Amino acid sequence: MEALGFYARINFERTKMSTIRSRFVAIGATAIAASLVLAGCAASDEETTTAGGTTDTGDATVAGCEAYAAYAGNEGAEVEIYTTIIDPEASLFIESFVEFEECTGITINWNGTQEFEAQIAVRVEGGTAPDLAIFPQPGLLASFSDSLVPADADLTASVDALYTPDWKTYGTADGTFFAAPLGANVKSFVWYSPKTFADNGWDIPTTWDELLALSDTIAAEGNVQPWCVGIESGGATGWAATDWMEDLMLRFQDGDTYDAWVDGSLPFNDPKVAEVLAEAGKIIKNPDYVGNVQAIATTSFSAGGAGVVDGSCAMHRQASFLGGILVGDYGATIVTP
Structure with a gap:
């Protein structure tokens, strides 16, 4: 087993997650925890809000699942997260969703592909946009600003409280904040x-x-x-x-x-x-x-x-x-x- 080291880091790659408009409206896109990721769920038009909203069905919260109470009432729903992130990194993200899925009954479908940059446009134009997308570049996110759901007040407040202003700019296009920071890779x-x-x-x-x-x-x-x-x-x-x-x-x-x-x-x-x-x-x-x-x-x-x-x-x-x-x-x- 070879031990490897590294040196010479210069700049950063920032990754953002955003909600994309599609025939399904993504709701509940709020931070599970500051150190984890965003999650959302698809629901009918009658019981949805924009990204960051909640659905209140009055269901009792299971002990230990208090952090996910806002997502109650969406059992059986599925959410697709479209991304460039594949294994082995993808496995870590998928593992982080287990508690959320168990507490809410929502299934997170992680769709990682190296064809993201080419296929995201095809899917948006074809009416099959994912519920959530993880954009690897600010410029790519900005090019889809007409198709993205703006972040709501709760998500905006979360990012304002937990991140410095420069991070927020990477998920902002044409003056509108769309996407919270998800992760960063040190380059190079x-x-x-x-x-x-x-x-x-x-x-x-x-x-x-x-x-x-x-x-x-x-x-x-x-x-x-x-x-x-x-x-x-x-x-x-x-x-x-x-x-x-x-x-x-x-x-x-x-x-x-x-x-x-x-x-x-x-x-x-x-x-x-x-x-x-x-x-x-x-x-x-x-x-x-x-x-x-x-x-x-x-x-x-x-x-x-x-x-x-x-x-x-x-x-x-x-x-x-x-x-x-x-x-x-x-x-x-x-x-x-």
Whole structure:
């Protein structure tokens, strides 16, 4: 079982959960607990409110289920949560719903797919939108603002009380608050095997230039491929490469330039963006570092880091969620350097 470490974190990925309008109206979208997730239930038009509302049927609350009293009277209802999150991470979310389901009689159907970005539009346009959706990017959420149910006063108050204002902005589009923060992955880590580094006498780099110099050293020694990279993700293929750009945009440019690039006011052919693209290419387009460059596009992001476990590559850049994949799928042990 390989022990893996990580270094060099730069920015964050924020994930939001939102309710989408569909032929079923999602109700009760309020926090189960601040550290868990949101849940909702589908009900008939006669007994629904917008996201965050409640249904009061007068049913007695079972002992130990007081936290879910607002959801009483919805036994037999089913709620679909549509998301990009799949196993092994998905199992943790599903486990967190057990008490809620037992107390309310509501079934949570977790629908995780790597085709989320492509299929969410198809489902909304086709009238089969999910009850709840977990959006992995603020920009994607904003593009569906006309189809989303705004958060109600209770959910808004919960977020105002439990989160700093900047977190609320990620679930806000066109001045309307739709989605509470659900989770965050730290980006970026560079994952590596401490044993491999120790066996080869490699030091942990602390600057971009040192990282490139280490990559040159590993490549020259010829025993291990310096980097393993994979960006395939179904209809969302490419986001892993965009993460490289985001990291380096913050390293080589300032925050205002990054924001202008994100909102589209700084075009991709701007010299500042071209500089960052060239820096990223020093690693991910360098066959001495990554081997078959063309294979990157067909290697899934989840399998891209396998090489740091089996020793076929020295480093892999990916967010903090990769730890669960490396442990669950490849038997790694994660350690903090």
